[in-house]
Amino acid sequence: EVQLVESGGGLVQPGGSLRLSCAASGFTFTSHWMQWFRQAPGKGLVWVSLISTDGSTTHYPESVKGRFTISRDNARNTVFLQMNSLRVEDTAVYFCARNLFYDSADVWGQGTTVTVSS
């Protein structure tokens, strides 16, 4: 079964850091770009980051560039999202997803909740 399982979410104070993990199984991880999305409570989907198959290419929207870093460990079939300098507006459910083509994601994890609050 193709599966993505996120972990690492939690409550953090503004300015703090969190590292999310996403464990993949059931498919050839090294053949797929991977990405992160987020969804604030009651709001829409927002793309957060994208990483190439070998980790050499990454992309971010301006809203997180310089604060978030996506990486992957192909030996462990895991993708990570290091989030620094967290802001209240980063509060959301974070989804890991398998990239299909450019903007599309065909497999999604269940999400992990990040709450930034003092």
Added chain:
Amino acid sequence: QSALTQPPSASGSPGQSVTISCTGSSSDVGAYNYVSWYQQHPGKVPRLMIHEVTKRPSGVPDRFSGSKSGNTASLTISGLRAEDEADYYCSSFGGHNNFVVFGGGTKLTVL
């Protein structure tokens, strides 16, 4: 404010057809044939319904179809069913400086 514009709501009766629009610009929707549509039921994970403007992933009913004209993409759902009631989001490739852009979502109600 989302980069792509969707109507906040849409509705239709069972059996009818409904079309949801997604308007971008010449830098995203109009420039590339990389537009996707996602369905999301409350509390659930998004599901990819359409990619590359018109392509349906395996398992998606052929009642769902996508199209594009200029800077506007559209999702059409024919033969509406109660289970189609959900939020629908469009996305587009926005070039290498803004790789993925989303619409704000459309809440579809099946009357």
